Amino acid sequence: MTEKIKVLLSEGEVDAKIQQIGEQISKDYAGKQVHLVCVLKGGSFFMCELAKRITVPVSLDFMSVSSYGSETKSSGVVRIVKDLDEPLKGKNVIVIEDIVDSGRTLSYLLEMLKDRGPESLRLCTLLDKPDRRVVDVNVDYTGFQIPDEFVVGYGLDYDQKYRNLPYIGIVEFE
Numbered sequence: 001m002t003e004k005i006k007v008l009l010s011e012g013e014v015d016a017k018i019q020q021i022g023e024q025i026s027k028d029y030a031g032k033q034v035h036l037v038c039v040l041k042g043g044s045f046f047m048c049e050l051a052k053r054i055t056v057p058v059s060l061d062f063m064s065v066s067s068y069g070s071e072t073k074s075s076g077v078v079r080i081v082k083d084l085d086e087p088l089k090g091k092n093v094i095v096i097e098d099i100v101d102s103g104r105t106l107s108y109l110l111e112m113l114k115d116r117g118p119e120s121l122r123l124c125t126l127l128d129k130p131d132r133r134v135v136d137v138n139v140d141y142t143g144f145q146i147p148d149e150f151v152v153g154y155g156l157d158y159d160q161k162y163r164n165l166p167y168i169g170i171v172e173f174e
């Protein structure tokens with residue numbers, strides 16, 4: 001089976017939105033430092049672009065979780081594959097994700113990070129697929145709400161491919 005990618009959000013649209021979010025975060029955290037926590041691998045492209053557009057001091061850390069185990073459907077079990085290098089105590093943390101889909105990954109992660117005593121904890125996602133939500137997640141910054149379609153690009157993969165696309169596309173199978 002081959003797949004075709006149909007553009008959902010162009011590179012220009014995504015760039016403009018990231019600029020907007022960067023300005024909003026810079027305003028909201030004026031006079032403070034923000035600590036961005038990237039959820040690998042999907043969140044990495046968005047975080048790099050966003051970090052460049054934030055004008056308050058920024059520090060970065062990375063973590064990797066496995067949400068789906070060996071199954072193809074989300075089981076609700078989230079395993080930490082790589083933990084953060086730095087403690088979160090007293091930091092203004094913003095978790096950066098590419099997509100909130102069922103919400104399982106982020107609801108688990110936010111609960112866990114809250115226990116580490118950050119000064120504040122917010123969530124910023126490039127994409128939100130609300131139709132697929134199974135677990136409630138409070139999202140503070142959202143780039144785009146999208147329909148229930150499987151999307152790739154800007155960090156999002158299909159079978160580990162297409163993460164490097166500079167736009168968001170819908171995968172069509174033919």
Ligand SMILES: O=P(O)(O)OC[C@H]1O[C@H](OP(=O)(O)OP(=O)(O)O)[C@H](O)[C@@H]1O
Nearest residue numbers: 040041042067099100101102103104105
């Ligand atoms: O809301 P959910 O249903 O939990 O899905 C969202 C999560 O799934 C994807 O990551 P994935 O676990 O596929 O790993 P990746 O980021 O390395 O692609 C995506 O990057 C989110 O982290």
Ligand code: HPA
Nearest residue numbers: 101149150151152156157
């Ligand atoms: O639509 C999606 N695309 C890629 N990865 C994902 N992980 C959750 N939803 C998606």
Ligand SMILES: [Mg+2]
Nearest residue numbers: 040041042043
């Ligand atoms: Mg991910």
